[in-house]
Amino acid sequence: MITTMLWLSAAGPACLAGAAFYAGYAGRKHIRRATLLAEAAALVALAGALITAGAVAWQGTLRSSLLGVGGIGFSLYADTLSALMLCLVAFIGVVVLVFSRTYMDGDPRHARFTGRLCRTLAAVLLVILSGNVLQFMVAVYFTSSGLNKLLLFYPHRPAALLAARKKFLVSRLGDFCMIAAAFLLYRIFGSLDYAPIFSGAEAMRASGHIPAAVSVVALFLVATAMLQSAQFPTHGWLIEVMETPTPVSALLHAGIINAGGFLVLRFSGLISLSLPALDTLAILGGFTALFGSVVMLTQTSIKVSLAYSTIAQMGFMMLECGLGAFPAALLHILAHSLYKAHAFLSSGSVIDIARASWTPSPGGKPHPLRLLISIAFVLTMTFLVSRVFGATLEEKPGVFALGSVLLLGLAHLVANGIDERPNLYVVLHTLMRAGVVAVAYFSLQFAFEWLMAGTLPATQAVQGPFGVTMVTVVVVSFAIVTFLQGLVPAKAGEPRWQALYAHVANGLYVNTLANRLVLHYWPARRIETESAIPVLSEA
Numbered sequence: 163m164i165t166t167m168l169w170l171s172a173a174g175p176a177c178l179a180g181a182a183f184y185a186g187y188a189g190r191k192h193i194r195r196a197t198l199l200a201e202a203a204a205l206v207a208l209a210g211a212l213i214t215a216g217a218v219a220w221q222g223t224l225r226s227s228l229l230g231v232g233g234i235g236f237s238l239y240a241d242t243l244s245a246l247m248l249c250l251v252a253f254i255g256v257v258v259l260v261f262s263r264t265y266m267d268g269d270p271r272h273a274r275f276t277g278r279l280c281r282t283l284a285a286v287l288l289v290i291l292s293g294n295v296l297q298f299m300v301a302v303y304f305t306s307s308g309l310n311k312l313l314l315f316y317p318h319r320p321a322a323l324l325a326a327r328k329k330f331l332v333s334r335l336g337d338f339c340m341i342a343a344a345f346l347l348y349r350i351f352g353s354l355d356y357a358p359i360f361s362g363a364e365a366m367r368a369s370g371h372i373p374a375a376v377s378v379v380a381l382f383l384v385a386t387a388m389l390q391s392a393q394f395p396t397h398g399w400l401i402e403v404m405e406t407p408t409p410v411s412a413l414l415h416a417g418i419i420n421a422g423g424f425l426v427l428r429f430s431g432l433i434s435l436s437l438p439a440l441d442t443l444a445i446l447g448g449f450t451a452l453f454g455s456v457v458m459l460t461q462t463s464i465k466v467s468l469a470y471s472t473i474a475q476m477g478f479m480m481l482e483c484g485l486g487a488f489p490a491a492l493l494h495i496l497a498h499s500l501y502k503a504h505a506f507l508s509s510g511s512v513i514d515i516a517r518a519s520w521t522p523s524p525g526g527k528p529h530p531l532r533l534l535i536s537i538a539f540v541l542t543m544t545f546l547v548s549r550v551f552g553a554t555l556e557e558k559p560g561v562f563a564l565g566s567v568l569l570l571g572l573a574h575l576v577a578n579g580i581d582e583r584p585n586l587y588v589v590l591h592t593l594m595r596a597g598v599v600a601v602a603y604f605s606l607q608f609a610f611e612w613l614m615a616g617t618l619p620a621t622q623a624v625q626g627p628f629g630v631t632m633v634t635v636v637v638v639s640f641a642i643v644t645f646l647q648g649l650v651p652a653k654a655g656e657p658r659w660q661a662l663y664a665h666v667a668n669g670l671y672v673n674t675l676a677n678r679l680v681l682h683y684w685p686a687r688r689i690e691t692e693s694a695i696p697v698l699s700e701a
Contacts, residue, residue: 167213167214167224168214168217168224168238169238170214171210171211171238171240171248172291173207173210174203174206174207174208174209174252174284175287175291178204178255178280178281178284179280179281179284180203182200182277182280182281182284183277184277185197185273185276185277186273186274188273188277193276196273197272197273197276200259200276200277200280201256201260201263203280204252204283207252207255207283207284208249208252210252211248211251211252211253214248215245215249217240218241218244218245219245222241223239223240223241223617224238224240225238225239225357226238226239228293228294228355234294234354235294235296236297237297239294239357240291242613242617243427243428243492243614243617243618244290246496247290247495248290248291250495250496250499251286251290251417254413254417254503255283255413257412257507258283258412258503259280259283259409261409261412261507262275262276262409265407265409266407271315275312278311278312278315279312279409281304281311282308282309282312283413283417285305286301286417286421289301289305289421290424293355293356294353294354294355294356295354295356298425298428299340299344302336302340302421303333303337305421306333309329309410310326310329310333312410313403313405314326315406315407315410316405316406319405321402321404321405322402322403324402324677324680325399325405326399327680327684328399328677328680329403332389332396333389333390336385336386336389339385339386339389340382340383340386343382343386346378346379347359347379349375350373359432360432363432372435376435376436377435377439380429380435380439381436381438381439381442383426383429383432384442384443386422387423387426387443387480388480389422390419390422390425391421391423391476391479391480393446393447393450393473393476393477393480394446394450394454394473394477395676396676397450397454397473397672397673398669398672398676398677400419400469400472400473401469401473401673404465404469408507411465411468411469412502412503412506413503415469415472415502415503415506416499416500416502416503416506417503419472420495420499422476422480423479423480423483423491424495426443426488426491427483427488427492427495430483430488431619440486441484443480443481443484444481444632445484445632446477446480447476447477447480447481447482447483447484448477448632449477450473450474450476450477450480451475451477451478451480451481452474452477452643453473453669454471454472454474455474455643456643457666457669457670459643460663460667461667465506465509468502468506468509470669475494475498475502478494478564478567479495481560481563481564482494482560482563483560484560485559485622485629486560486621486623487558487559487560487564487621487622488614488618488621489610489613489614489618489621490560490561490564490607490610492610492614493607493610494564530648530649532577532580533574533577533644533645535577535580536574536577536580537644537645539596540569540570540572540576541566541641543569543597543600544562544566544569547565547597547600547604548561548562548565548604551604551605551608552608553565553604553608555633556623556630557623558607558621558623559632559633560621560622561604561607561621563632563633563636565600565603565604566636567636567637567640568603569596569599569603570640570641570644571644572595572599574647574648575595575596576592576593577648578592579591579592579593580592650663
């Protein structure tokens with residue numbers, strides 16, 4: 163009975179694939195029928211996700227029989243991680259498809275767009291439901307292929323074609339790393355099925371004997387995840403996908419981009435056995451988080467700013483994984499996906515939102531010393547509240563680091579409360595709000611650790627001086643950025659600050675260099691003359 167319910171979850175991707183096939187041949191006369199069929203398929207996928215989540219909550223981890231041999235074939239696997247991600251992606255899929263019906267209304271290729279959206283959504287769901295490594299790889303490829311078609315929906319736009327080509331190159335490099343990891347996994351465990359891989363990794367953890375090949379596999383998996391998640395310096399394609407319709411951006415930033423994070427969480431039991439892999443995640447993820455956050459503050463385009471925000475958030479998630487806070491990373495994925503989907507779908511109304519939220523300035527100039535006091539206060543509050551929940555720097559460095567960065571986001575609110583014309587009520591009210599946010603954050607972290615117990619590795623304690631140094635660097639770096647954010651407006655007229663601002667606004671020209679390399683080996687004249695569906699991009 164339970165296995166049957168698991169197979170029902172596959173009805174969602176199947177229905178979406180059927181809707182994609184119909185939409186591809188519907189034409190302009192049957193656009194309404196194609197969109198309604200697509201929305202119905204998305205609702206089936208959501209219902210299947212909810213049923214699967216209920217079955218997992220009742221029975222625990224679910225596995226279907228393998229249609230193949232040697233751990234190679236088609237199978238389904240669902241645990242708490244799969245159930246949560248399945249519900250998230252299916253829900254966002256429903257919202258995006260409903261939004262697309264109005265957004266694309268009147269476009270002559272509306273039906274084709276709907277079909278491509280359904281195909282991509284089906285592939286993402288299969289990534290989550292995969293029960294073996296080969297199936298996971300195939301589903302990731304079809305996700306990349308579907309995204310490529312969506313990026314090229316307006317093929318006459320040079321920026322769209324350039325972004326698609328950069329994504330193609332990054333995806334193929336990621337595929338190579340994943341193939342190498344799969345080969346080594348088969349050599350080590352004798353199967354590509356999840357069950358023997360996960361049980362074998364736990365046996366290694368218990369025995370303390372970890373072969374060197376495991377670290378090599380973990381590094382290949384980390385490299386794949388980094389490439390899938392637009393981490394520095396391969397992030398450029400993500401900020402150039404704005405030439406596509408807004409629903410694509412919403413699905414990409416709220417669902418598809420999480421494939422790299424899901425990969426790390428799915429194989430967290432194996433990756434956590436390798437200290438080099440964890441250190442790589444922490445270093446590259448932490449730098450990407452800082453880079454994306456700083457560049458985001460300088461952008462004038464709302465969608466480009468949201469894109470850099472996604473890059474930073476994926477960096478934070480990798481940092482959490484590198485510091486051993488896997489449940490925190492999952493919570494981060496869920497919260498970021500819902501927020502980012504709403505942000506992109508409402509980006510067209512940003513002017514109205516800004517006008518509605520405008521309040522008059524109380525006058526005066528904020529004092530830098532008060533901002534420093536506010537930063538010190540929120541960091542002290544983080545330290546105290548974290549001790550109450552057992553999420554100290556030593557015991558749970560990943561949770562502590564992200565909590566500190568989150569609370570630093572309130573530093574300007576606290577500074578405004580004590581700045582200019584303060585009174586006791588305003589100060590106490592502001593401090594109380596900051597305390598509520600701190601308690602809510604650590605409470606959610608505690609709840610997710612309990613929820614994911616047995617599915618993801620427990621949050622790890624600090625691992626030597628490197629862990630303490632990494633967390634300290636992250637917290638101090640974002641404290642400096644918070645202070646400079648309040649200082650820059652007063653220095654805006656100085657030439658050196660203007661020059662620095664220009665360099666940061668251009669992302670330190672990393673993406674410019676990537677564009678030159680791509681255009682050198684894939685010349686611009688081909689970008690301007692190729693057909694709507696270039697053969698070289700994706701099958």
